[in-house]
Amino acid sequence: xxxxxxxxxxxxxxxxxxxxxxxxxxxxxxxxxxxxxxxxxxxxxxxxxxxxxxxxxxxxxxxxxxxxxxxxxxxxxxxxxxxxxxxxxxxxxxxxxxxxxxxxxxxxxxxxxxxxxxxxxxxxxxxxxxxxxxxxxxxxxxxxxxxxxxxxxxxxxxxxxxxxxxxxxxxxxxxxxxxxxxxxxxxxxxxxxxxxxxxx
Numbered sequence: 109x110x111x112x113x114x115x116x117x118x119x120x121x122x123x124x125x126x127x128x129x130x131x132x133x134x135x136x137x138x139x140x141x142x143x144x145x146x147x148x149x150x151x152x153x154x155x156x157x158x159x160x161x162x163x164x165x166x167x168x169x170x171x172x173x174x175x176x177x178x179x180x181x182x183x184x185x186x187x188x189x190x191x192x193x194x195x196x197x198x199x200x201x202x203x204x205x206x207x208x209x210x211x212x213x214x215x216x217x218x219x220x221x222x223x224x225x226x227x228x229x230x231x232x233x234x235x236x237x238x239x240x241x242x243x244x245x246x247x248x249x250x251x252x253x254x255x256x257x258x259x260x261x262x263x264x265x266x267x268x269x270x271x272x273x274x275x276x277x278x279x280x281x282x283x284x285x286x287x288x289x290x291x292x293x294x295x296x297x298x299x300x301x302x303x304x305x306x307x308x
Contacts, residue, residue: 109158133296162254191223201247213241232259
């Protein structure tokens with residue numbers, strides 16, 4: 109597929125397959141098209157030419173989004189709600205039992221007492237942990253993470269690595285955009301390297 113923005117070619121003839129049960133790491137310099145690729149796979153953008161097939165995940169955008177867990181540059185959390193309330197809201201939207209969903213998320217992402225405070229009071233790392241917990245609360249079949257290690261300390265990165273591997277073992281499609289080569293080597297199965305919009 110190809111994606112253009114006016115005269116700018118963000119993606120050029122990209123042909124890639126992201127398989128269930130494997131963690132695909134998308135790497136490359138700034139401006140290489142990594143986030144654009146993720147946005148297209150996540151149905152937030154459309155290719156200018158070519159197509160994306162989501163297979164068993166769904167044929168419509170709505171079906172794909174119901175199966176999607178997304179963490180981008182923005183947290184998608186409400187600033188005046190607590191971390192707990194943000195996670196419980198996501199759980200409720202997916203028809204889950206909110207108390208059980210939050211308890212599992214709190215344990216999995218090691219959310220301390222800060223989860224009861226307003227989201228706007230959090231450090232960058234705390235925000236990222238809640239954003240990850242919110243995105244994965246419904247056990248999605250397609251997980252797209254854009255620079256997920258941003259703001260996390262070594263312990264947080266280690267926990268994220270374990271979570272990513274757990275999701276792959278569950279048979280999920282996991283695609284991670286990252287500049288963190290150490291994380292890519294430790295957590296990834298496949299490396300897709302982009303340069304100037306092309307897979308190299």
